[in-house]
Amino acid sequence: MALLSRSLNMLLTTAALALAGLTASPAAAQQFEQQPIDPSLTVAIASPVRDGAFYNLMILEQVPNQRQCWQEQNTGSGPVSIDPLLLNFDFAGACDRKTDSNGYSVRINGQDLGVHYRLEVSARQNDLVLFARPTRDRSAPPIEIGRTNGRPQGNTGGFLKIQLNPGWQMARRVFNGQPVGHIYLTHDAPLNVRLAEGAAPPLSQSPAAPALPVVPGAPITQAPPPPPSGTTPTGNHFRVIVPIVNNNTLQQVRAVEPEAFRTTVDGQAVVQVGLFRDRQRADEIYSALVAASLPAKIVAASAPAVASNPVIPPIPRGSIVVVIDPGHGGRDPGAIGIGGIQEKQINTTISNRVRQQLQAAGITVLMTRDSDVFVDLDARAQMANRAGANLFVSIHANAISMSRPEVNGLETYYFSSGERLARSIHSAVLRNVNMRDRGVRQARFYVLRYTTMPSVLVETGFVTGAEDAARFRDPAAVNRIADGIARGILDYLGR
Numbered sequence: 068m069a070l071l072s073r074s075l076n077m078l079l080t081t082a083a084l085a086l087a088g089l090t091a092s093p094a095a096a097q098q099f100e101q102q103p104i105d106p107s108l109t110v111a112i113a114s115p116v117r118d119g120a121f122y123n124l125m126i127l128e129q130v131p132n133q134r135q136c137w138q139e140q141n142t143g144s145g146p147v148s149i150d151p152l153l154l155n156f157d158f159a160g161a162c163d164r165k166t167d168s169n170g171y172s173v174r175i176n177g178q179d180l181g182v183h184y185r186l187e188v189s190a191r192q193n194d195l196v197l198f199a200r201p202t203r204d205r206s207a208p209p210i211e212i213g214r215t216n217g218r219p220q221g222n223t224g225g226f227l228k229i230q231l232n233p234g235w236q237m238a239r240r241v242f243n244g245q246p247v248g249h250i251y252l253t254h255d256a257p258l259n260v261r262l263a264e265g266a267a268p269p270l271s272q273s274p275a276a277p278a279l280p281v282v283p284g285a286p287i288t289q290a291p292p293p294p295p296s297g298t299t300p301t302g303n304h305f306r307v308i309v310p311i312v313n314n315n316t317l318q319q320v321r322a323v324e325p326e327a328f329r330t331t332v333d334g335q336a337v338v339q340v341g342l343f344r345d346r347q348r349a350d351e352i353y354s355a356l357v358a359a360s361l362p363a364k365i366v367a368a369s370a371p372a373v374a375s376n377p378v379i380p381p382i383p384r385g386s387i388v389v390v391i392d393p394g395h396g397g398r399d400p401g402a403i404g405i406g407g408i409q410e411k412q413i414n415t416t417i418s419n420r421v422r423q424q425l426q427a428a429g430i431t432v433l434m435t436r437d438s439d440v441f442v443d444l445d446a447r448a449q450m451a452n453r454a455g456a457n458l459f460v461s462i463h464a465n466a467i468s469m470s471r472p473e474v475n476g477l478e479t480y481y482f483s484s485g486e487r488l489a490r491s492i493h494s495a496v497l498r499n500v501n502m503r504d505r506g507v508r509q510a511r512f513y514v515l516r517y518t519t520m521p522s523v524l525v526e527t528g529f530v531t532g533a534e535d536a537a538r539f540r541d542p543a544a545v546n547r548i549a550d551g552i553a554r555g556i557l558d559y560l561g562r
């Protein structure tokens with residue numbers, strides 16, 4: 068026990084030192100507090116993906132005095148298997164489920180580390196281990212938080228409880244004195260003593276300077292005072308950009324975030340990934356771009372015009388709501404392919420046909436854009452969240468270099484809860500259209516991570532591919548793609 072806690076302290080100290088050496092300050096996160104949670108009301112679970120090919124962290128939280136969320140089955144002294152009772156549809160009100168960094172993060176000794184550490188479940192011999200893994204300084208060691216204490220023989224798809232190591236617990240985030248839905252995996256180890264011996268000051272006293280790179284003349288400053296009532300709210304937003312350094316920059320950024328587009332900032336040609344009110348979301352995308360070796364920057368920006376936010380029409384009571392998200396639009400044409408074919412037009416044509424088919428089946432369909440206008444990345448996800456949509460389907464066309472016409476095929480992406488929807492759509496399209504199958508894939512795209520319902524992104528073919536571009540020029544074939552997507556959605560919904 069003593070040995071265990073000492074090695075834990077060493078790990079934590081290493082983590083804190085690594086953190087202090089980073090240039091980014093946790094300024095944005097310092098406004099958060101934490102509050103304990105009754106341990107019997109939350110459970111951390113290793114949640115299998117692709118029949119246990121890999122695992123995600125899922126946290127369930129029981130709402131007191133409501134239907135039971137999960138059941139634990141102890142198989143002896145080892146692992147505890149979990150039966151999540153309300154996983155499928157209507158767990159709202161009884162059970163809160165968190166499946167990504169929007170719902171949980173790491174906090175150590177009162178410091179939010181969500182930007183610097185990603186929670187990850189890794190298979191280790193006969194165990195599944197929950198780690199906080201560094202996202203920026205990849206030479207820093209991961210921190211072990213808990214483990215399943217074994218894995219039943221032949222377990223290929225079961226949910227297992229993650230038993231937290233000594234000193235670790237779950238706590239709730241508190242913002243401006245109000246508890247919010249975000250859960251911390253937290254450890255209260257006092258790190259300051261060891262840090263005081265070293266070069267780094269305690270983290271809580273680090274200066275709150277803007278530490279991410281910013282373009283000159285555009286420092287990130289505090290939010291301005293609230294505007295007079297009756298005007299468009301403005302304030303500091305965070306624009307994530309990548310300067311265009313060569314012909315591949317746009318494609319490389321789109322592999323990380325498909326909705327990215329080309330624009331200019333202060334006269335410089337850049338790829339803009341998105342505009343965020345929330346610094347932490349900007350930081351997360353920044354980290355993903357840096358991890359892909361792209362020279363990303365965060366710059367201050369004013370709030371987007373209200374006109375770029377999609378309006379949610381009245382929704383009939385009790386209806387199933389599907390948000391269709393045609394990628395790109397307006398000043399962002401999306402990918403440009405063989406013969407000058409524009410992705411945004413393909414996305415629009417397919418989306419309109421999907422809408423028509425779903426409406427014919429009695430589904431309420433909302434579109435993130437229904438004309439050729441620009442809509443920011445975050446606005447697309449937030450529309451679905453604000454509408455309380457049941458499903459979100461983003462429609463894109465793919466691209467690679469114009470010198471690779473041999474690359475063709477369908478790809479369907481999900482992040483967490485959209486896997487079954489992704490498989491349903493993917494197979495329905497392939498049944499309807501004779502095209503190459505590039506598989507159902509997992510990706511951390513923004514609209515998949517920050518929508519709260521099952522969500523997928525369909526890449527309906529390559530505008531740069533000889534076979535796919537020819538299909539995109541054939542209206543009957545484009546309709547078959549759309550009909551396949553609609554069929555896959557209806558199959559998923561059991562219609």
Ligand SMILES: [Zn+2]
Pocket residue numbers: 325326394395401402410463464465
């Ligand atoms: Zn696209």
